[in-house]
Amino acid sequence: MKLKIAILAGDGIGPEVTNEAVNILKAVAELGGHDFTFVPLLLGGVAITATGSPLPTATLDAALECDAVLLGAVGDNKFNDLSPDKRPEAGLLQIRQALGGYANLRPSIAYPALAENSPLRPEVTKDANILFVRELLGGLYFGSPRWWNRETTAPGGGEAINTMRYTKAEVVRVARVAFELASKRRKKVTSVDKANVLEVSQLWRAAVTEVGKDYPEVTLEHQLVDSMAMLIMNIPRNFDVVLTENLFGDILSDEAGVITGSLGMLPSATIGGAINLYEPVHGSAPDIAGTGKANPLGAILTAAMVLRHSANLEQDAAAIEAAVGTVLAAGHRTADIARGSATGQHLVSTTEMGKLVHQALAQSIDRRQAMHAV
Ligand code: IPM
Ligand code: MN
Secondary structure, three states, X not given: OEEEEEXXXXXXXXXXXXXXXHHHHHHHHHHHOOEEEEXXXXXXXXXXHHHOOOOOHHHHHHHHOOXXXXXXXXXXXHHOOOOOOOOHHHHHHHHHHHHOOOEEEXXXXXXXXXXXXXXXXXXXXXXXXXXXXXXXXXXXXXXXXXXXXXXXXXXXXXXXXXXXXXXXXXXXHHHHHHHHXXXXXXOEEEEEEOOOOOHHHHHHHHHXXXXXXXXXXXXXXXEXXXXXXXXXXXXXXXXXXXXXXXXXXXXXXXXXXXXXXXXXXXXXXXXXXXXXXXXXXXXXXXXXXXXXXXXXXXXXXXXXXXXXXXXXXXXHHXXXXXXXXXXXXXXXXXXXXXXXXXXXXXXXXXXXXXXXXXXXXXXXXXXXXXXXXX
């Protein structure tokens, strides 16, 4: 298997966690005899500093030549005063748009070993396994008009506008991804909207309902976003695939990090476009950058998604996920998932965590190869 992967490590803890993810991919390549190449490129604050642009043309051109794009995180407090179109985050939105993936898959799983990490009681998180399908190229993030009139002498002290806009076609294509995935899982789609207030949500609900008719084996339910925010905390195991527009999915997928115990655990994959984009859900966490405290598991689980969705290496993807489970079960914890007083836990750094997953993975791949050899 040949795979060329653009590596856009970005800002803050991005490079540290991405490094661990790349090490895991290298290990899979070596153990399985695959040919993976990695193309490091600038994005976000580091790109602004080096070139003046959050998404330099050189990055975009090179990324478009790759089979997959693996991203770390973008965002740096030193650019907080810039307007949204100049900030590091603008580079991320531009590359999302250029790669064309519209379905952002964000699994949120309750790992048994982390049951005590969630502020939710273990009996609440037990068996929770939600897959968010977040629409990634529409809604308030990309709708126009958008502007901020900063003129303080204007009536009302200035004015700003963003536009939530969806076409039916945009809803239909992401809904199809949700139903396809649900039909291979627990066969339930929960579509999230605010149809009691927003026309966009009424269109959303009608389009999703229409797509649902093609999937009679999948149960479709609609939830309003406010009540959904509560329900996923109350009974997370009730949800299988959760389909959302862009901003609702941004918010709810962070909230669902509570189920897992840490935002640092959550991976994502964006599919449907010319080139898939892979990024952990967490941000650049500038406050802990360079301290070795960052949790690389979100990035490592993102690497598993690269193998699953861009290389069709399902066994290896599952082996990485199992290795993460093994390492957690053995009590290894980065700072974000460590519970001070808990016995049997060992605090480890970012790189130590990466090595532990690597070891567990190598053992399981060895076992698999030995079984095949018999
Ligand atoms: C995410 C992030 C991004 C988003 C930001 C950094 C633009 O919060 O991937 O969830 O809002 O999509
Ligand atoms: Mn977010």
